[in-house]
Amino acid sequence: MQPITANLLDWYDSHHRILPWRISPREQKAGKAVDPYRIWLSEIMLQQTTVEAVKPYFNAFVEKWPTVKDLAAASQDAVLRAWAGLGYYSRARNLKKCADAVCADHGGSFPSDINGLKSLPGIGDYTAAAIASIAFNRPVAVVDGNVERVISRLYAIDTPLPAAKSEIRARMQALTPDERPGDFAQAMMDLGATICTPKRPACFVCPVKEGCEALQTSDPELYPVKAAKKERPIRLGAAFVAVSADNEVLLRSRTETGLLGGMAEVPTTAWTARQDGATDIASAPFAADWIAAGNITHIFTHFELRLAVFKAGNIPAMQNLDGWWVKIEKLSAEALPTIMKKVIAAAIPHAFAKRGKDV
DNA sequence: CACCCGTGGGA
């Protein structure tokens, strides 16, 4: 075992983070078993998402669906409603598909090998390696954003990402031990999250600083080298909050794929098009006494959206509307992405007020 | 490989 590996495992034993889905070295030694379902669920939630954002969702999911069979028995809509607010909603759709596949094709147990895991929806290179390593003790290289940063600094890799990926993977594989590969992977990620951070890394307390080429020869903060990013375009559109005489809001479903796929929304113009959508009352889904209710801005990963919000009240029941009516106090139970909560809050300020058990 | 796909928190 290489010195870096041994030092990191020792550091992990005393400095590892306490996380709801994690079995600590002490707990492992005491015989506590790893549950592949919980590892898988946490890994999907953690994709491009912070630990603090994931914690409440993870706890709610395992409370509601304690096993993969429970999740497979749930509807996709129920899963989307529980996922609402966490973002990247294709993860939730694939989560459900994956649970179905595990139960239908694998007898309700996750496969333990990389290829079997990668064949499942929503599981790619990283997640397959993470599950194989953490849940099944397989000595495979787990490479996430933390590992890319730590390895590129340890070996002062000047090749920009993502081209450096194969070299980083080879370095990580060479460090990964046959014993405790899962703890080692988690140790690398904990190091990246708490010490070998993107900005101002705490090298003075780093357990592997002696072996860090970037620290010895230049500046760790210069790594990893990344390609320049593009500017974020702005898109415009309008959203229409229709309120019935019974204090209900008209919602509809977005298409199954693409941005916010399968989630709920109020009627809007086609702002997902590359060209800016209409922003005026003339673009309303039906005639009513629409009044301006403000503007909201929402930042997506690859564009900024500015929506003009319009509101109309006392809308009579109409039979051929594409959607459904929801009581204002029941809106929180719907699969509303954050941007739609912003839109509705602009038109109905008390819609998501934090009082009462239904809100 | 390049692009699409959310959100909220921190510097």
Next chain:
DNA sequence: TTCCCAAGGGT
């Protein structure tokens, strides 16, 4: 304020 980014995957 503005920018960065956090345990990536699908196409």
